[in-house]
Amino acid sequence: MQLLVLSCVALLAPLAAGAPPSDRNHVPPIACEDMAPIHGDNQPSEEPAPYTISVSTTAVTAGQTVTVHFSGNTTFRGVYVQARQGDQPVGQFLASDVAGVALDDCAPGTSNALEYVSSEDTEELDVEWVAPDINDVIVFRMQLLVLFCVALLASLAAGAPPSDRNHVPPIACEDMAPIHGDNQPSEEPAPYTISVSTTAVTAGQTVTVHFSGNTTFRGVYVQARQGDQPVGQFLASDVAGVALDDCAPGTSNALEYVSSEDTEELDVEWVAPDINDVIVFRASFVKTFPEFWVGVESETVTVGTVQKAFHNIAA
Structure with missing residues (x-):
């Protein structure tokens, strides 16, 4: 058997986005689209999220960096985030020295999604994203997960x-x-x-x-x-x-x-x-x-x- 105690971003930290099921490090391809965590039969909460995403700037040009800050009224144990232009993940996240942060690829892009997994409660997290060569508005979309589970x-x-x-x-x-x-x-x-x-x-x-x-x-x-x-x-x-x-x-x-x-x-x-x-x-x-x-x-x-x-x- 397998006994697992991942923080409930478990799927988000198990299989690589865009990678085959045998890759045990990241999320599966389908998460690139719906970004929905895998918690058995549990569904996303319909209550207002106790978390916020803030950015260091609201206007950038291609190649410039945005610092993305995650925080909230309660702690979290994992994050999966994309910068969305409409329904498409765009730009690239930068590698981080923070333990538990990993970059994911949502085809055809690379490093256009980022995951964070921790076994400890986390109050806030900063990551960096590099703007693509587009002329449009984007929004950072994420899943912040708090449960412990056998993801x-x-x-x-x-x-x-x-x-x-x-x-x-x-x-x-x-x-x-x-x-x-x-x-x-x-x-x-x-x-x-x-x-x-x-x-x-x-x-x-x-x-x-x-x-x-x-x-x-x-x-x-x-x-x-x-x-x-x-x-x-x-x-x-x-x-x-x-x-x-x-x-x-x-x-x-x-x-x-x-x-x-x-x-x-x-x-x-x-x-x-x-x-x-x-x-x-x-x-x-x-x-x-x-x-x-x-x-x-x-x-x-x-x-x-x-x-x-x-x-x-x-x-």
């Missing part, structure tokens, strides 16, 4: 195209690696465990899978693996934040959990497939934005009669 895992469907904003992207079906900017999985022993209600089942029987640890978590992405293949099916749950994902060619063979609160333990149910082999539940855990673990495994579970599988191979 990517509650973002793009495993096995679904980048325009599907509900689940993880196809590549997560393979490597199960969370998207935390340039942060890498911890090499320390994971403080989490996966336990199972039984270690021997036959096709159609259910296994309860229990996640817990010495510290809390905020998200889960889990598969039952037969070798490198996700198998079986997870069952829908009444637990808020749990969703089923599809890793082709299977369906419901991966499960994600997203919460804005610290979680101590979680139970989910998995139905065994019609095989004769051993499987293992594989997971990735995240404690904080920069601190996460990949590839945590349960003990093995025997499905069917393993000896029968060996006999068939020999035959």
Whole structure:
């Protein structure tokens, strides 16, 4: 599984705008158009935004720089911004020494969008934008995000195209690696465990899978693996934040959990497939934005009669 605790600009900080789903650093192409963050089924607030964008000047010529200032009545943890001429992102943002700032490309332009991701509350942010060679008015449009969430895992469907904003992207079906900017999985022993209600089942029987640890978590992405293949099916749950994902060619063979609160333990149910082999539940855990673990495994579970599988191979 994947446990993620990104600030809810998570999609905005995961996949590059204009880059394929395998690029795990920025937003997907569709964000260049609608700029909508990916927060599961949550919709943008209709309340007046508590944030403002101010500029250092309201009149420039080509090549001149504008300082863009973000602030508000409350803190934020991420930003995705473009300078729009009508519906088109224009100009170029400049690289910044501020940790968490990255430039994005919205085709056919380059560096015409900027993202900022932080695991800490931020009160204000300054970035710089260079004016293009046009004669028109532009407006800076942004998304300012404050929630904590398991952004990517509650973002793009495993096995679904980048325009599907509900689940993880196809590549997560393979490597199960969370998207935390340039942060890498911890090499320390994971403080989490996966336990199972039984270690021997036959096709159609259910296994309860229990996640817990010495510290809390905020998200889960889990598969039952037969070798490198996700198998079986997870069952829908009444637990808020749990969703089923599809890793082709299977369906419901991966499960994600997203919460804005610290979680101590979680139970989910998995139905065994019609095989004769051993499987293992594989997971990735995240404690904080920069601190996460990949590839945590349960003990093995025997499905069917393993000896029968060996006999068939020999035959």
